[in-house]
Amino acid sequence: MRILSGVWSGIVVVVFLLIVIGGSITLTAMTSTPVSLSSALTDPYLISVIRFTIGQAVLSTTISVGLALIVTRALARRAKFPGRRLLILLMGLPVVMPVIVAIFGITAVFGKRGLLNELLSLLGVEQSFTVYGLTGILVAHTFFNLPLAIRLLLPAWESIPRENWRLASMLGMSSRQLFRLLEWPSISDRLPGICLVVFLLCFTSFAVVLTLGGGPAATTIEVAIYQALRYDFELNQAALLALLQLSLCTVAALGLLKWFRVFAATSGRKVDARDRPDIHSTIGKATDFFCIGICTIFLLLPITMIFYSGIRGPIYEVISDPILWLASARSLIIAILATVISMLLAMGLIKSVRFLREKTKQQKGAELALTIGSMTVAIPPMVIGTGFFLIALRTHTLAHATLIMIALVNAIMVLPYLLRSISPPYIQAGEQYYKLCRHLGLSGLQRFRLIDWPIIRKPTAFAIGLGGALSFGDMGVAALFDTDGQITLPVMLYHQLGAYQFNEASVTAVFLLLLCVSFFWAINQIIGR
Amino acid sequence: MKTPKLLTALIYGVCLSATGSAHAETPTLTVFTYSSFTSEWGPGPLIKKAYETRCQCNLKFVGLEDGAALLSRLKLEGNRTSADVILGLDTSLIAEAQATELLAPHDVNIADINLAVTWSNSYFLPYDFGYFGFVYDGEEIQTPPKSLRDLMLNPDSPPVIIQDPRTSTPGLGLILWARKVFGEDDIGAWETFASKIVTVTKGWSEAYGLFLKGEAPMVLSYTTSPAYHRHIENSERYRVAMFDDGHYQQVEVIARLASSKNPTLAQNFLEFMLSNDVQKILPTTNWMLPAVKTGQALPEAFKESEIPKVVLGFTPEEVSANRKNWIKRWLGAVAK
The missing domain is CATH 3.40.190.10 (Periplasmic binding protein-like II)
Known part of the structure; x- marks a missing residue:
């Protein structure tokens, strides 16, 4: 009974997620005539699609997370330099960009007429660089996920207490020893979770893969799901493919789960990387700033190009359009609703996960619950959306529940980000102060307010900001539910593009990005300080 | 009270x-x-x-x-x-x-x-x-292809951006168009044409946006696209290649x-x-x-000159009966 009282919130969330995921797939499947599983799985086309999907996702994840490790370490070693905070803030941008905006930004740098090719021809290189193909997919996925991985990894480095650094310098540890003995134990417990989120994002990537992949050979399962749902109206096939995607991702998740390591509880509270013994050499400094510099150029050039074309657009006309503000307001409402719902789901789950770890030492069970929460990325939002739509249709709530449903789908989609950034510090706080709390008789809200909150407020602010900004930039789901002609900002952007208003759209894109950054920044100011 | x-x-x-x-x-x-x-x-x-x-x-x-x-x-x-x-x-x-x-x-x-x-x-x-048509950048191309046959088979034809028939209407339009012009031989034409395709996008907006940014001198769009640039932007830069062998309606x-x-x-x-x-x-x-x-x-x-002389089209029944199969064949020819 005592166990039940500690895990009920988690059970509620897990059951809710399973019902939503299972229910939307089942409902979608039931709406059309069944297709045979065996005939679908032996289709050579589908097999090549599956192979391609997995291949590009593994490659993209390896590159993104691999580079993130290098850059994050450099960033962690250089705890203070001018522009560091701004750089980290700007790193939140790629993740929240509408895909089409990112595509335009990336091709402005790496495309046929991009900066890179201009530089090459300036240097007298005859051969021009072609981005379309696997290169394009990898570049784009690195652009999206490298900053995300950095943002998720950085807190792991920053959680290493200064006592450890001091001890290490007394022992005269080399940089490599520091990594092996201090840094790796601290980051390795987060790494599988981060890899999983990045992998799922790349696995389910769609428009980027199609457009920058150069042709239909670059097709992910998500493309096939879209095709089945939208153009062939074979809902059953769509549901089947969604299920297939979910199973493949589950296999990947279980593989990573196996790799999952026990949290290394570190003691000591003061955190300051300036006590590291290995940051004073010139070579170290040079390599760190080289890594940070390259990464900055790679991320900021496309962003700069997006801003550049936005600034040259008809700013006044776009900004003075009242529909832009109405759409922004609607997007903001969706973002706030989605964040609140997602936060409730995340806390419900994380609370139980910590309880499992503290009271029952159920490490694997705890990680399994977190994994289920992360798997939501593997379900195409269009399938969840279709499921919700069918529910609303049958319960005659379509006209009233639109906003809630868009928010709910978004909340489910951003849940993994919240889980992956809040759970490590929350669990660590538990491990560190569990005994103290028991001594002092702190529990419940009091424990949360006095012990947990100060530790998790920064990552929570990051997660809420990111989740909100992501829902703000959402497009697919909002368009699916339209019942009254009210539009969100990303939908408005697509309207402009559809009406040849490419210059106007580039202004709207910048406006959207600025709003996302402001939202992100405001949340961090309010909560994260 | x-x-x-x-x-x-x-x-x-x-x-x-x-x-x-x-x-x-x-x-x-x-x-x-x-x-x-x-x-x-x-x-x-x-x-x-x-x-x-x-x-x-x-x-x-x-x-x-x-x-x-x-x-x-x-x-x-x-x-x-x-x-x-x-x-x-x-x-x-x-x-x-x-x-x-x-x-x-x-x-x-x-x-x-x-x-x-x-x-x-x-x-x-x-x-x-409307009619599907290939829009080109007049500053890049002086002599556009004269026919779909010319575009798809001539080794000197310009690189193009097209849309995916699985996810967009113009993309499907081009499949039907090629089928109408080449009949059963469309697959051969697609195989030759594949090397000219810069990329295949999810929808019209991605394709047209990339075209305007100079990623390719030619894009699959509508014959009325130049009218937009003329009417709104007062620009003659973007034109449509009018094909002798017809345009799909x-x-x-x-x-x-x-x-x-x-x-x-x-x-x-x-x-x-x-x-x-x-x-x-x-x-x-x-x-x-x-x-x-x-x-x-x-x-x-x-412009009168941008109204096709030869109009191509399948009946809705023909499209509905063959769409899936033709897309599958297209995938086989282009996705390698």
């Missing part, structure tokens, strides 16, 4: 709710359409204004992503749909929409319909049409739903779509050609 006050309030309240319900009796006509039709730059807002002044009704547009989203929404909602009218399906989706048996015959006199082909469908009414249609609670209103709206008032605004808002002779010339930006 509290009672009279309360009474006044009550009476006032009753009156208010009475006028409220009187308001509610103003019928609302719900039209499902694609989003660029109803966006502030499309014809939607103008049509709404014009129609509401004459019908004593509310006209409500629901804008979905594209024609395919429209059809799938219709199928999802079935006879529970709140739509009275569905506007914006094209010829390649007609057969499947008709198969849902959710539609009612239009009963409109179609004598005035002026497409390049004769129209006989009794459920769908064409309101505008896309006809956009409207239909009313059998489940509609406002059949007369829906019927009137169908007729209104063919009226001069609507037809004359379609070219410069929807960038398509009017389906009815308006009696007045097209805006100056639309």
Whole structure:
């Protein structure tokens, strides 16, 4: 009974997620005539699609997370330099960009007429660089996920207490020893979770893969799901493919789960990387700033190009359009609703996960619950959306529940980000102060307010900001539910593009990005300080 | 003297709710359409204004992503749909929409319909049409290909960006176009053409945006695209390559739903779509050609030379029967 009282919130969330995921797939499947599983799985086309999907996702994840490790370490070693905070803030941008905006930004740098090719021809290189193909997919996925991985990894480095650094310098540890003995134990417990989120994002990537992949050979399962749902109206096939995607991702998740390591509880509270013994050499400094510099150029050039074309657009006309503000307001409402719902789901789950770890030492069970929460990325939002739509249709709530449903789908989609950034510090706080709390008789809200909150407020602010900004930039789901002609900002952007208003759209894109950054920044100011 | 006050309030309240319900009796006509039709730059807002002044009704547009989203929404909602009218399906989706048996015959006199082909469908009414075409950058290409055959087979033809037939209407249009021109040999043509394809995008916006940014000198779009640049931007830079072997025609249609609670209103709206008032605004808002002779010339930006001489098209039944198979064959030829 005592166990039940500690895990009920988690059970509620897990059951809710399973019902939503299972229910939307089942409902979608039931709406059309069944297709045979065996005939679908032996289709050579589908097999090549599956192979391609997995291949590009593994490659993209390896590159993104691999580079993130290098850059994050450099960033962690250089705890203070001018522009560091701004750089980290700007790193939140790629993740929240509408895909089409990112595509335009990336091709402005790496495309046929991009900066890179201009530089090459300036240097007298005859051969021009072609981005379309696997290169394009990898570049784009690195652009999206490298900053995300950095943002998720950085807190792991920053959680290493200064006592450890001091001890290490007394022992005269080399940089490599520091990594092996201090840094790796601290980051390795987060790494599988981060890899999983990045992998799922790349696995389910769609428009980027199609457009920058150069042709239909670059097709992910998500493309096939879209095709089945939208153009062939074979809902059953769509549901089947969604299920297939979910199973493949589950296999990947279980593989990573196996790799999952026990949290290394570190003691000591003061955190300051300036006590590291290995940051004073010139070579170290040079390599760190080289890594940070390259990464900055790679991320900021496309962003700069997006801003550049936005600034040259008809700013006044776009900004003075009242529909832009109405759409922004609607997007903001969706973002706030989605964040609140997602936060409730995340806390419900994380609370139980910590309880499992503290009271029952159920490490694997705890990680399994977190994994289920992360798997939501593997379900195409269009399938969840279709499921919700069918529910609303049958319960005659379509006209009233639109906003809630868009928010709910978004909340489910951003849940993994919240889980992956809040759970490590929350669990660590538990491990560190569990005994103290028991001594002092702190529990419940009091424990949360006095012990947990100060530790998790920064990552929570990051997660809420990111989740909100992501829902703000959402497009697919909002368009699916339209019942009254009210539009969100990303939908408005697509309207402009559809009406040849490419210059106007580039202004709207910048406006959207600025709003996302402001939202992100405001949340961090309010909560994260 | 509290009672009279309360009474006044009550009476006032009753009156208010009475006028409220009187308001509610103003019928609302719900039209499902694609989003660029109803966006502030499309014809939607103008049509709404014009129609509401004459019908004593509310006209409500629901804008979905594209024609395919429209059809799938219709199928999802079935006879529970709140739509009275569905506007914006094209010829390649007609057969499947008709198969849902959710539609009612239009009963409109179609004598005035002026497409390049004769129209006989009794459920769908064409309101505008266009042709797929390859738009090129005049600063990059001086001598554009003269025919689809030339474009797809000539090793010197320019690189192009096209759309995916699995996710976009023009993409599917090109499959049908090539099939019409090459017949059974389309696969060979696609295999040759594949090396010229810079990339295949999810939708028209990605493709056209990349084209405008110089990623390729040519893009699959509509023959009316140059008219936009001329009319709005006063630019002659973007042109369309007119092909001797023809252009594939896309006809956009409207239909009313059998489940509609406002059949007369829906019927009137169908007729209104063919009226001069609507037809004359379609070219410069929807960038398509009017389906009815308006009696007045097209805006100056639309050039006679950009109207195809040879018009190609499959019947909706042919498209519906072969679409999947042809896309599959296309994948086999292009995805390597």
